[in-house]
Amino acid sequence: MTFNHYYYCCLGIVKREISRFIQQRSRLFSALVRPLLWLIVFAAGFRAALGVSIMEPYGTYITYQEYIIPGLCCMIVLFNGMQSSLSMVYDREMGSMKVLLMSPLPMPFLLCCKLIAIAFLSLMQVYVFLLCAQLVDVDISLLGYLTAAPAVFLIAFFLGALGLLLSSLIKQLENFAGVMNFVIFPMFFLSSALYPLWKMQEASIWLYRLCQYNPFTYCVELLRFALFGQLNLSAFSVVLGATVITAVLALISFSPKFSQQR
Amino acid sequence: MGIVINDLSFAYGKKKALNKVNLSLTTGFNVLLGPNGAGKSTLFSLLTGLTQTVNGTININEDDLSNNKSKIMSQMGVVFQQSTLDLDLSVKQNLLYYASLHGIAPKKALINIELILSQLSLTERLHDKVRTLNGGHRRRVEIARALIHQPKVLLLDEPTVGLDVESRLLIISYVRNLCTELGICVLWTTHLMDEVEQSDQLIIINKGEIQAHDQSSLLCEQYNVDDIYQLYFALTHNTEAV
Numbered sequence: 001m002t003f004n005h006y007y008y009c010c011l012g013i014v015k016r017e018i019s020r021f022i023q024q025r026s027r028l029f030s031a032l033v034r035p036l037l038w039l040i041v042f043a044a045g046f047r048a049a050l051g052v053s054i055m056e057p058y059g060t061y062i063t064y065q066e067y068i069i070p071g072l073c074c075m076i077v078l079f080n081g082m083q084s085s086l087s088m089v090y091d092r093e094m095g096s097m098k099v100l101l102m103s104p105l106p107m108p109f110l111l112c113c114k115l116i117a118i119a120f121l122s123l124m125q126v127y128v129f130l131l132c133a134q135l136v137d138v139d140i141s142l143l144g145y146l147t148a149a150p151a152v153f154l155i156a157f158f159l160g161a162l163g164l165l166l167s168s169l170i171k172q173l174e175n176f177a178g179v180m181n182f183v184i185f186p187m188f189f190l191s192s193a194l195y196p197l198w199k200m201q202e203a204s205i206w207l208y209r210l211c212q213y214n215p216f217t218y219c220v221e222l223l224r225f226a227l228f229g230q231l232n233l234s235a236f237s238v239v240l241g242a243t244v245i246t247a248v249l250a251l252i253s254f255s256p257k258f259s260q261q262r
Numbered sequence: 263m264g265i266v267i268n269d270l271s272f273a274y275g276k277k278k279a280l281n282k283v284n285l286s287l288t289t290g291f292n293v294l295l296g297p298n299g300a301g302k303s304t305l306f307s308l309l310t311g312l313t314q315t316v317n318g319t320i321n322i323n324e325d326d327l328s329n330n331k332s333k334i335m336s337q338m339g340v341v342f343q344q345s346t347l348d349l350d351l352s353v354k355q356n357l358l359y360y361a362s363l364h365g366i367a368p369k370k371a372l373i374n375i376e377l378i379l380s381q382l383s384l385t386e387r388l389h390d391k392v393r394t395l396n397g398g399h400r401r402r403v404e405i406a407r408a409l410i411h412q413p414k415v416l417l418l419d420e421p422t423v424g425l426d427v428e429s430r431l432l433i434i435s436y437v438r439n440l441c442t443e444l445g446i447c448v449l450w451t452t453h454l455m456d457e458v459e460q461s462d463q464l465i466i467i468n469k470g471e472i473q474a475h476d477q478s479s480l481l482c483e484q485y486n487v488d489d490i491y492q493l494y495f496a497l498t499h500n501t502e503a504v
Contacts, residue, residue: 006365009362015362096346
């Protein structure tokens, strides 16, 4: 196998995911409606109730809308990652997964291509959301748009790998609803997506601890700083570490030996 | 060139699906015939590497499947019993996706695709969504897909199940022609006895064991029976398909 084989294979997998995404127009719509509702309705209501004092990376007091933007971007990435894992479960049930497994190229490479495709779709959706957010006076600098891209890509890789891992563990499509209750909601609410961690600490110390151990918190913080053209090194390290661990576990779970044992 | 299976056994928990299967298949049309639950699909799954071989060995074109999966997969075309096409994508998108999984450039793949689709009378459906195709057409697309990378071994798991007579005849005659024209090894799994011809290499499997393997006309002579139906009944004691 030459470099060209790998290149065309990766291109083919990414193209397929994009084609499928374009076919499912409602997917983009629902991916945007969810965070926009949070931004326009929820944030508007909480704006008065929740004041966000000066905190890094913001140099001054900010509106609540501005605060939750990174969290909502991560929400898009999280849902996209889980949606992709849902489509993997569907592919397996429908038999299309066999086609992927019949490729002469190594399985880890194929799964990485899948993750690239997931990350690319996430990035696209996040940018569309950020453009929509401009309408409610959320300003992001050009530098912020540029530095957000690698952060979103890394976060999407992590959450995509988590989705792949879950899809290998879920046997039936019907069981996927559990992912919503046991993965998406806890991950999102037990993080700094909606409120700063010090607010959580004031409310409950054990909830604060849970948020601290939640890698999604670091995804949000990584993106929060990236949108300001800054790198939060500790958040980056945690997300990178979580990505590597989750990706390795996902690759192991897709190996025929592991699948057979289960 | 072909498939060589040695002492292949497989069990689902305590239930034995295959018991010490030994087979040697060369180029040409090989038919694997057996009742439901005989072990055909398990054998198929092991041959395609989707299930890992635990006991026994499988060699395809002289390469061990356990050690040279990548090389073997690049030479193998597969049509699964269950449709594996993406219904929301077009015929072209499905075929190009498969070609890309084999590392084939889109331009080169399109040349192969157009040629194969014209042979299967499907050129006009290239841009149609798979969802709009009938069962027979979908099957033909799957066969076209299995041939894009010009395999030397073609495995088909009950490819004509649920199709009308016309589609069945078209598919089976097309695959038979491939054998003679390209000199490839075809393993055609079925439980439909009217698909077997006198000159075919016939393998009868039952309860996970190979009951007979030879040219079908010779097997009929050997077991002193008039046709495949009687042969099948004699070897499987199964009246279901008859």
